[in-house]
Amino acid sequence: MTDFTSVQGKVAIVTGAADGLGKAIAQCYADNGMKVVVSDIDTGKGRAFVEELKADGKEASFFKADVSSETEVEQLVDYAVQTYGRLDGLVNNAGIAADARPAHEYSVAELDRVLAVDLKGVFLGIKFAVQAILKSKSAGGFIVNIASQAGIMGNSSMALYASAKHGVVGLTKSAALDYAAHNITVNAICPGTFRTSIWGQAPEEAINEFAKVFSPNGRLGDPREIGYLSLFLASDLARYVSGAAIPVDAGSSAGKITPTQWADTGILE
Template sequence: MKGKTVIITGAASGIGKATAELFAKEGANVVVSDINETAARVVAEDIVSNGGKAVFIKTDVSMPEEMEKLVDFAVKTYGKLDIAVNNAGIGGEINPIADMSIEGWHKVIGVNLNSLFYGLKYQIQAMLKSGGGSIVNISSILGSVGFAGSAGYASAKHGVLGLTQTAAMEYSSQNIRVNSVGPGFIETPLLEALDSEMKSQLVALHPIGRLGRSEEVAELIFWLGSDKASFVTGSYHPVDGGYLAR
């Protein structure tokens, strides 16, 4: 990873933070991106204080011009873009479809799906100029199954798989690999609002008997971004403690 540049969206906490720290530890130039300026700036500063290379840029991934700005910033700062991890996402409104607000639907689609299209559009343009690269899109176990009350989230994450597969078909011959990771329920800030009973119910859905850790997902993202996964593209990799095997 030495000398390679990686963009990570949603890098202020959880999976994004763990992924940024891992890439930096292995020598990459890390562009830490998040809408939470305070927390993301701390992530970048901690990486630098530990001997790594990182810069921060505030990004609202639901805005196409901000995603274009993010890619331009990475290229201007480090000379090129080698790897992109499209991780930013929200849980979205929890309601049955008939009760879901139109605003709630548009918000989760904007952050969890539209942003992936914007990211791919500008990341691919940059990678084509430098001879290729690797893109990892963070979907979910709910990218392949439904979940009552989360129509917007599940729909967006299903869409991530379609974008991933299509992009892989279109650009693999030009040395750009595009893959997707589907985390199960991971101990991240997205789950902090849940009470102990709800968390216990979620744990019961994972045959391994616990929720996942961000670092466990980061390891797979790192591998997919690396040259060790050189023959892997258009794929979907659950990291789910057996959730989808039930």
């Protein structure tokens, strides 16, 4: 089977799915016949999104949960199992960024806040989802952790965020080994710079200028491009892919870009 029909009927939770990358992942899952629990702290946006999915004939429901709360993540996983009778996968997507500043200027409170959502949240998701997947007696399952390019390379003015995201990559690799024998894959996706709400009302020109500098192909990522990889990792086509931290960043984490232009030898004429 070399298409994505293997995902049909699979039950997945996507955290932070009321907006941004999580919403695009949940949409992609629902479009391909998966049953999706959309979870977020933003009840208004989360419920509205689920209503859109249902109106379009998709199977989805909303559950409010703060990923930094052990109780709420446990309740979220219980809700998915009670609603759909099983759990096949989880996308740990919810995340926050800290304000940009040099490491010494961060407070301990900011450190705790970022780690609580970006790292502890992923740990809690794995802790409860893995147990539910194992109890589902399925042929296995999948965990997808949305890390960041800042999870595989340093990032000036983002020491806390990069620390948390490096932690997510370490957690991903270790958990992949813990559950390999149970056919539960654990992977991280490391997005570059994507066009989500963080850009707010920024003028189009400013966004384009930023993209020219930070993205080797000159554009920001489309959230659907994270959805496509998340779909592959949820499918039976990816059962041998685990413990990977996969960049989706047009190559920007692959190395340094030198200002020298590629010599055009006339091929493009």
